Amino acid sequence: EAQVTQNPRYLITVTGKKLTVTCSQNMNHEYMSWYRQDPGLGLRQIYYSMNVEVTDKGDVPEGYKVSRKEKRNFPLILESPSPNQTSLYFCASSLTGTGHSPLHFGNGTRLTVT
Amino acid sequence: AQTVTQSQPEMSVQEAETVTLSCTYDTSESNYYLFWYKQPPSRQMILVIRQEAYKQQNATENRFSVNFQKAAKSFSLKISDSQLGDTAMYFCAFMNTGANSKLTFGKGITLSVRP
Numbered sequence: 001e002a003q004v005t006q007n008p009r010y011l012i013t014v015t016g017k018k019l020t021v022t023c024s025q026n027m028n029h030e031y032m033s034w035y036r037q038d039p040g041l042g043l044r045q046i047y048y049s050m051n052v053e054v055t056d057k058g059d060v061p062e063g064y065k066v067s068r069k070e071k072r073n074f075p076l077i078l079e080s081p082s083p084n085q086t087s088l089y090f091c092a093s094s095l096t097g098t099g100h101s102p103l104h105f106g107n108g109t110r111l112t113v114t
Numbered sequence: 115a116q117t118v119t120q121s122q123p124e125m126s127v128q129e130a131e132t133v134t135l136s137c138t139y140d141t142s143e144s145n146y147y148l149f150w151y152k153q154p155p156s157r158q159m160i161l162v163i164r165q166e167a168y169k170q171q172n173a174t175e176n177r178f179s180v181n182f183q184k185a186a187k188s189f190s191l192k193i194s195d196s197q198l199g200d201t202a203m204y205f206c207a208f209m210n211t212g213a214n215s216k217l218t219f220g221k222g223i224t225l226s227v228r229p
Contacts, residue, residue: 031214031215033215033216035217040221041221042118042205042219042220042221042222043159043205043207043217043219044219045216045217048214048215048216050214056214058216059216088157090159092159094215096215097214097215098211098212098215099146099147099166099209099210099211099215101215102161102164103161103215103217105158105159107156107157107158108157108158108159110157
């Protein structure tokens with residue numbers, strides 16, 4: 001089944017403790033992206049990747065890192081999480097990175113930083 | 115930069131009735147894509163309908179249709195014969211035609227379908 005898989009679905013951590021949220025897709029998509037969803041703000045893009053070893057900042061990249069060493073994986077790294085990073089995170093992928101191919105979303109990761 | 119505005123935070127509709135969700139956007143681009151996404155309590159982001167700006171014909175998907183007014187920069191979603199399973203948050207989103215399929219989302223509207 002074609003899908004974008006995020007793990008974990010829920011994560012509670014403490015300020016400053018490094019964490020990684022994994023994202024994997026099995027559709028051979030070139031484009032992958034991370035969004036965060038906050039009440040009253042909709043979803044905002046954090047980082048995106050057009051292909052292996054090609055990443056770039058989205059609208060809200062501060063406090064996050066990403067890597068794209070393999071086509072299928074695009075982990076989101078929080079080196080020193082802070083409470084303002086408490087949010088719902090979505091990974092998404094598409095075939096080409098243009099509007100011609102639809103974005104497929106993962107099921108989300110609910111992160112709480114205390 | 116593009117902006118997407120959903121001014122109604124909540125709406126309610128009786129089962130089997132029709133409801134329209136409003137969305138306006140701002141862009142200087144002439145070609146782009148517009149989307150409506152549904153987010154049920156499961157949190158999953160589900161694509162409801164997609165409209166390409168250069169297509170004048172309004173998109174339809176079963177009970178879902180849009181009223182796309184390019185000059186007015188308006189993109190409303192009509193849900194006909196509302197069902198209980200339509201209860202969800204709905205997001206309007208904009209995407210330009212260049213690289214980086216970044217979706218710019220509105221704040222969302224919570225739709226409740228009453229039995």
